[in-house]
Amino acid sequence: MALNASIGLSGEDRRKIAFTASAKATSLNLHGAAIRLNRELVVGSTVLVRNQCGTQVRARIVAQLAAFQGAPSYAIEFVDADEMIQNFWGIAFPPSCK
Numbered sequence: 001m002a003l004n005a006s007i008g009l010s011g012e013d014r015r016k017i018a019f020t021a022s023a024k025a026t027s028l029n030l031h032g033a034a035i036r037l038n039r040e041l042v043v044g045s046t047v048l049v050r051n052q053c054g055t056q057v058r059a060r061i062v063a064q065l066a067a068f069q070g071a072p073s074y075a076i077e078f079v080d081a082d083e084m085i086q087n088f089w090g091i092a093f094p095p096s097c098k
Helices: none
Strands: 005-012 018-029 032-036 046-050 056-068 071-078
Touching (some): 046 071
Antiparallel strands (some): 005 046, 032 071, 046 056
């Protein structure tokens, strides 16, 4: 969905330096999102994503996307499959077509 959300992100960057930073999530979906932040991350690494309510979930960096206004963008997918992830964005997604 073409919605945006402010999030917190924690993990290790490309240089193996631990960080906690604010980021912007775009293209929200049931399984993850695209994120923008001023850090270079490694595809395949795991980060901790925190929403505005303080809920935290693990996500994997699955691809580096084009930079937006000089900030790297990445596709993330949630690692765990539980109820916390189903409600992480605080929105109801329409059912998928079969």
